[in-house]
Amino acid sequence: MLNIDLHCHSTISDGLLTPTRLVDRAAKRGVKTLALTDHDDVAGLDEARLAADAQNITFINGVEISVSWRGRVLHIIGLDIDPEYTPLKEGLAAIRTGRSQRAENIASELEKIGIMGSLEGAYTYVGERRLIGRTHFARFLVEQGHAKDLKTVFKKYLVKGKPGYAPHEWAALSDAVSWICGSGGRAVIAHPARYKLGKNVLDDLLHEFRTLGGTGIEVITGSHTADQVQDFAQHARDMNFLVSCGSDFHGPGESFYDLGQLPDLPAGCIPVWHDWKIVA
Numbered sequence: 001m002l003n004i005d006l007h008c009h010s011t012i013s014d015g016l017l018t019p020t021r022l023v024d025r026a027a028k029r030g031v032k033t034l035a036l037t038d039h040d041d042v043a044g045l046d047e048a049r050l051a052a053d054a055q056n057i058t059f060i061n062g063v064e065i066s067v068s069w070r071g072r073v074l075h076i077i078g079l080d081i082d083p084e085y086t087p088l089k090e091g092l093a094a095i096r097t098g099r100s101q102r103a104e105n106i107a108s109e110l111e112k113i114g115i116m117g118s119l120e121g122a123y124t125y126v127g128e129r130r131l132i133g134r135t136h137f138a139r140f141l142v143e144q145g146h147a148k149d150l151k152t153v154f155k156k157y158l159v160k161g162k163p164g165y166a167p168h169e170w171a172a173l174s175d176a177v178s179w180i181c182g183s184g185g186r187a188v189i190a191h192p193a194r195y196k197l198g199k200n201v202l203d204d205l206l207h208e209f210r211t212l213g214g215t216g217i218e219v220i221t222g223s224h225t226a227d228q229v230q231d232f233a234q235h236a237r238d239m240n241f242l243v244s245c246g247s248d249f250h251g252p253g254e255s256f257y258d259l260g261q262l263p264d265l266p267a268g269c270i271p272v273w274h275d276w277k278i279v280a
């Protein structure tokens with residue numbers, strides 16, 4: 001079976017390893033084809049590609065774009081993108097500028113409940129200041145003893161309805177898909193079960209996504225239970241979506257799947273890489 005991982009993060013966004021160390025870890029763990037998909041940024045791709053070449057790994061340019069859709073946040077993965085495509089570059093830059101203001105808003109929300117210094121604290125966990133995000137706050141809050149791990153900290157503080165949440169308007173779905181597809185890439189809905197959409201809303205999303213040019217669904221991901229894997233594999237087969245798989249690895253000890261540890265795709269699904277020239 002092909003060892004392929006099409007979703008992971010480096011220090012360019014909220015991962016713990018530099019692009020080079022991430023690729024080296026993937027190589028040690030037997031990954032043969034890897035996409036780096038940092039949040040809203042493509043700045044790690046050149047370094048990762050160099051490291052991948054040295055390790056004989058087929059490297060795929062990727063990105064994970066934050067999208068606001070009907071009052072929810074969705075993540076759309078772009079695979080095999082051209083990072084130099086101007087609308088993509090400019091679109092990602094525009095999303096990133098909102099992150100520092102949002103970080104200040106998160107910090108003031110946390111101050112209201114007596115947690116001081118979280119902005120500076122979160123920034124100590126950031127590789128690139130422009131990509132400050134909730135994971136960096138989460139690491140600070142765990143360090144300060146407000147929760148035992150990242151999962152708990154998100155439940156208690158950083159999600160809608162909790163005291164450390166600040167709303168933010170990300171890219172439009174239509175823009176994210178058009179930047180990805182316009183650059184020659186494939187657009188894939190990341191970890192779809194995470195959005196907890198009811199049947200009708202999910203149906204709307206899948207149809208709208210396809211009409212916009214989206215072609216893939218991430219079926220294998222650390223965010224999905226075995227049942228959710230089967231469920232989304234069925235959606236993919238029913239609607240002729242390609243399927244993708246990725247660990248969503250952020251760092252040792254932080255993610256459900258490590259690099260190169262993924263189960264096989266469910267039967268009857270067409271992989272998003274079916275027509276790529278990749279190392280088996």
Ligand code: AMP
Nearest residue numbers: 014039066132133134135150151154155
């Ligand atoms: P942001 O883009 O700043 O809103 O941060 C989103 C990131 O937070 C995701 O990519 C995950 O890395 C992390 N995250 C979100 N929810 C959780 C959770 N329940 N447990 C652990 N990490 C999470």
Ligand code: MN
Nearest residue numbers: 009014135250
């Ligand atoms: Mn993340």
Ligand code: MN
Nearest residue numbers: 064075190191
């Ligand atoms: Mn995501």
Ligand code: MN
Nearest residue numbers: 007009064248
């Ligand atoms: Mn991710």
